[in-house]
Amino acid sequence: MVDIIGAAISTLTFFGIYLILSISLNLEYGYAGQPNFGVVAFYAAGAYVAGNIANLMLLPFGSGLDPFMPEAVSIKMQAAVQNPLLSILFFITALLSSALIVGAFGYLASYPALRAKEDFLAIVLLAFGEILRVIVRNYYPIAGGTVGLGGIPNPFAWIGQTQLIRLSYMIAVLGLAGGIYFFAEKISNSPYGRMLKSIRDDDLASSFFGKKVPWVRGQIMFIGSILAGIAGALYAMYSGYVQADDFLPFKTFEIWVMVLVGGLANNKGVVCGALLMTFAEKILGIISVELSLLKLPLEPSYLRYVIYGVIMLVILLYRPSGIIREASLKTPAWKVVKENE
Amino acid sequence: MNEILKVINVVKSFGGLKAVDGVSLTINKGELVGLIGPNGSGKTTLFNVVSGLYKPDEGEIYFLGERIDGLPSHKIFEKGLVRSFQNPRLFLGMSCLENMLIAPKNQIGEKARYAPFHRVWAPQELEYGEEAFELMRFLNLNQASKYLSSEISGGQMKLLELGRGLIAKPKLLLLDEPTAGVAPKLAREIFEKIIELKKSYDVTFFIIEHRLEMLFDYVEHVFVMHNGKIIASGSKEDVVNNPLVRKVYLGGEV
Numbered sequence: 269m270v271d272i273i274g275a276a277i278s279t280l281t282f283f284g285i286y287l288i289l290s291i292s293l294n295l296e297y298g299y300a301g302q303p304n305f306g307v308v309a310f311y312a313a314g315a316y317v318a319g320n321i322a323n324l325m326l327l328p329f330g331s332g333l334d335p336f337m338p339e340a341v342s343i344k345m346q347a348a349v350q351n352p353l354l355s356i357l358f359f360i361t362a363l364l365s366s367a368l369i370v371g372a373f374g375y376l377a378s379y380p381a382l383r384a385k386e387d388f389l390a391i392v393l394l395a396f397g398e399i400l401r402v403i404v405r406n407y408y409p410i411a412g413g414t415v416g417l418g419g420i421p422n423p424f425a426w427i428g429q430t431q432l433i434r435l436s437y438m439i440a441v442l443g444l445a446g447g448i449y450f451f452a453e454k455i456s457n458s459p460y461g462r463m464l465k466s467i468r469d470d471d472l473a474s475s476f477f478g479k480k481v482p483w484v485r486g487q488i489m490f491i492g493s494i495l496a497g498i499a500g501a502l503y504a505m506y507s508g509y510v511q512a513d514d515f516l517p518f519k520t521f522e523i524w525v526m527v528l529v530g531g532l533a534n535n536k537g538v539v540c541g542a543l544l545m546t547f548a549e550k551i552l553g554i555i556s557v558e559l560s561l562l563k564l565p566l567e568p569s570y571l572r573y574v575i576y577g578v579i580m581l582v583i584l585l586y587r588p589s590g591i592i593r594e595a596s597l598k599t600p601a602w603k604v605v606k607e608n609e
Numbered sequence: 610m611n612e613i614l615k616v617i618n619v620v621k622s623f624g625g626l627k628a629v630d631g632v633s634l635t636i637n638k639g640e641l642v643g644l645i646g647p648n649g650s651g652k653t654t655l656f657n658v659v660s661g662l663y664k665p666d667e668g669e670i671y672f673l674g675e676r677i678d679g680l681p682s683h684k685i686f687e688k689g690l691v692r693s694f695q696n697p698r699l700f701l702g703m704s705c706l707e708n709m710l711i712a713p714k715n716q717i718g719e720k721a722r723y724a725p726f727h728r729v730w731a732p733q734e735l736e737y738g739e740e741a742f743e744l745m746r747f748l749n750l751n752q753a754s755k756y757l758s759s760e761i762s763g764g765q766m767k768l769l770e771l772g773r774g775l776i777a778k779p780k781l782l783l784l785d786e787p788t789a790g791v792a793p794k795l796a797r798e799i800f801e802k803i804i805e806l807k808k809s810y811d812v813t814f815f816i817i818e819h820r821l822e823m824l825f826d827y828v829e830h831v832f833v834m835h836n837g838k839i840i841a842s843g844s845k846e847d848v849v850n851n852p853l854v855r856k857v858y859l860g861g862e863v
Contacts, residue, residue, distance in 0.1 A: 454725040459710070459718030459734060462703070466711045469700035476660060477712050477777065478686040479719075487721055533702075596704045596755065599718075600731045601738025605706055605754050608742060 275550065277434045281506055283546040284441035285499050290526045290538045291452045292495035298532035298594075299456055300488040301468030303386055306377065306393030307523045309400045310493045312515035313370045314500020318362040319417040319510055320410055325358050326421065336412040341419035345508075348421030349428075359423035359440075359505070366501035367494045374493020375486050382482045382489075397517060405512035416511030420504045441502050448495060452535050455491075457598045464488060465533065465597075518573075522549075525576055529583050531590025540591045548575065612674075613638045613781050613813050614659070614690075619668030619678070621658050628654040629665070630837035636781070636830075641807060641814045643824045645848075646834035647858055652817045653695060655834070656783050660692040661685040673780065687714065689780035693773075695789060695817075697766040701759040705750060705769055708758045709741040710734075712777040741776055748772050748802060764791045767799065775810055784816045788823070796820060800827050825849070833858060 289307060296302045323335040326344040333340040348355045377396050381389035404411040411417060424436040455461060466474040467481055475481045504510050522545065530541020552572040559568035583590065596602065614636040621629040628651045636642050644652050658665050661682035670678040677685050691712075700708050716737070717723050718730030745751045748768045753761045758769060767787055774782050787803070788796035800823055807814060818824040824831075825845045833841040833854050841851045848854055 451725060454727065455721070458724040458727070459716045459730060460721055460724035462707055462710060463719050465703055465707070466700045469702045470698050472662075473694070473698040473700070474711070475682045476662075476686060476692055477773075478683045478714060479711075480683050491721070594702065596707060599710075599738070600735040601706060601710055601741065603735070604738040604742045608751065 273431065274434070275554075277431070277438050279546060279550045281434070281438045281441050282549075283543055284438070284445035285502050285506070286523065286526060286546050287445045287539060287542040288448050288495050288499040288502070289523045290530065290542045291448055291535060292492040292499070293523050293527050294530075294532065294535065294538045295452060295456070295464075295495075296488055296492040298527060298534065298538075299461055299464040299468065300485065301386060301464075301471075302378070302485055302489060302492075303390040304378075304393055304489070304492065305390045305520055305524075306395075306397040307496060308515045308517060308519040309377070309393065309397035310370050310374050310496035311500040311503070311519065312397075312400060312404065312510075312512075313373055314366040314497035315504035315510045315514075316404065316411055316417065316500075317366040317369050317497065318501035318504040319420045321362040321365055322358065322420045325354070325361065326419070335419070336408070336415045336417065338418075344419035345421050345425070348423070348425045350426070352426040355421065355423045355426055358421070362501050362505065363444075363498055366497040368497075370497025370500065371490045371494035374496070375490040377493075378489040379486065382485045394517070394520075397515075397520060401512050401515050404515075411512070414511070416509055417504075418509040420508050420510070422505055422508065437506060441506070444498065444502070448498070449535060449539065456533075456535065459599065461597055462599070468533075522576070525580055529579060529590060531592040531594060533594040534590065534592050537590050537592035544591075545576075545579075548572075548579070611637045613672070614815070615671040616655075616659065617669045617671075619655070619658060619665045619670060621654055621663055621665050627837050629658060631668070632834070632837070632839055633668075634832055634839060634842065636813060636815055638780075638813055639807075639811070640829050641803070641827060642816070643828040643831040644815065644817045644834065645819070645821060645824065645831060645858065650834040651837040652834050653785055654837075656692060656785055656817065660690065660783060686777070689778075690783070691774045691777045691779035691781070692783040693770040693785055693787065695785040697763075697770050699758040699766060699769060699773075701757065703758060704755055705745070705758050705761065705765075706738070706741060706754040708769060709745065709773050709776055710737055712773045713737045713740075714777060737776075741772075744772050744776055747806075764795045767791055768802075771799070771803070771806075775806060775812070778810070779812055781813045781815060784814060786817050786819065788818065788820055793820075793823075796823060800824075803827070 289311060293304060293307055296304045322344055326347040327335055327340055378389055381392045406413060422433055422437055424433045427433050427436060463479055467484060471481050526541040526545045527538055531537025552575055556568035556571055612635055616632055616634050619629055619632050632655060646652050657663050659670055661680055664679045669676060672688055672690055717733055723729045745754050750765060750768055753765055771787060788799050804827055831848045832839050833848055835857045841848050841854045
């Protein structure tokens with residue numbers, strides 16, 4: 269029997285995480301036209317930063333334990349259960365450091381391609397994501413290599429009751445996602461958002477109207493990476509354990525599907541896209557478990573790749589601008605047009 | 610000082626082709642200056658060099674006494690030199706009003722740190738919005754203001770390019786064929802509007818144009834380019850009566 273409340277809580281938590289990632293990609297690609305095919309790299313970086321903050325804060329100093337071994341993992345988990353204050357402090361520190369480190373990381377990773385055409389950025393970041401995953405898988409000291417990085421506690425672990433812990437965490441994630449949505453709406457419906465769109469539509473003309481194109485591109489990659497880093501940290505604290513293969517390139521494409529299905533340069537559309545795709549993923553997961561009992565000649569868990577492709581095709585054929593179309597920015601200048609109608 | 614633009618011996622080559630080959634010219638404040646010449650004579654390349662798309666291989670360019678050759682295009686814009694494009698380069702995913710509003714200088718809300726704070730930039734934005742709408746009304750574009758710039762007609766696109774250039778409050782506006790692909794009647798209207806705007810905006814115009822009969826009615830000074838060189842300059846009469854110009858451009862006999 270499926271635990272419906274548990275499933276709802278985990279689905280909504282993932283919805284929050286994916287929403288943050290989609291908003292980040294939408295700012296980068298939908299508004300500024302920067303095709304970030306390395307979303308997963310920044311997501312992963314955020315997760316690993318959070319994991320390392322857990323190692324720093326929750327493992328007693330000088331204990332000499334290998335932080336990736338089961339003994340250390342259980343010490344970290346217990347520290348979080350026993351110290352509510354430490355847990356909350358860990359939560360805040362992890363989010364802030366993921367945001368800042370990954371933001372800087374995103375700027376540096378895209379720096380070489382900021383002055384070139386957008387296509388190069390796409391290729392550079394796609395490769396970057398894979399390179400990072402391979403490094404992480406084979407580098408033991410900060411990433412745990414193939415062992416993975418465990419013992420990243422849920423910041424509400426001290427509450428005690430499992431369902432309540434997960435519920436509180438869901439509320440925290442959705443609250444953060446809501447705040448980020450609000451922030452994205454604010455900066456996109458402003459002259460800044462308009463400048464981003466002008467760079468997307470014609471970067472050369474934009475530079476002839478005084479816009480410092482490479483600088484603004486770097487800036488939006490920085491902001492986008494901050495958001496992706498936060499999403500990664502939230503994921504790490506939710507699952508408690510991360511390893512290299514959580515961050516396959518397919519994750520990047522999932523986020524792309526969410527943004528394209530929802531509608532580019534449109535934060536409301538992105539909410540629809542993220543909601544639709546998160547639920548589709550969950551339902552397909554449940555269906556494929558049921559199907560696997562039937563001993564079909566194919567592996568049902570691959571079904572979702574097919575379904576994602578079909579959703580993508582249907583949207584591109586019948587609603588190429590996404591569920592909700594891009595609209596004019598809502599700045600006060602718009603009032604002038606309305607008054608004169 | 611009356612000079613607004615001074616180009617000294619500028620050369621720009623692409624491979625073996627000298628697109629601009631030692632051009633020198635001076636434009637005075639408040640003038641309406643034309644640049645004519647056959648296709649491929651280097652007029653647009655000269656505009657591209659002056660507006661900062663290309664760095665000249667040789668020569669110097671001064672704008673209001675300051676050297677600007679080699680500066681990036683956004684810095685040249687800041688100094689008050691704005692250009693339009695032969696094939697309109699509008700921001701096609703944005704409304705016409707938004708296209709206009711890209712141009713004003715020093716927009717507070719364009720700084721990332723102020724963008725989230727509506728109250729800081731809203732008054733300025735409203736002011737620019739009104740200004741843009743007023744200018745669009747003058748250019749008969751007010752009905753189009755809420756449509757995407759990809760949805761309007763070719764003539765309206767040309768007008769929008771002109772408006773977008775002007776709202777930046779330039780000191781010198783380079784117009785690359787403002788009437789290309791426009792019906793003769795509208796073309797004349799565009800020139801009439803340029804003359805009116807020149808008075809109210811205190812701006813110097815430097816215009817590439819192929820419709821000579823029209824240009825000669827409005828222009829105060831003309832430069833003629835051929836094979837990357839200025840072959841003649843002066844008033845309309847000087848240029849029309851110049852035998853070399855007649856030969857290479859107007860097609861007459863020497």
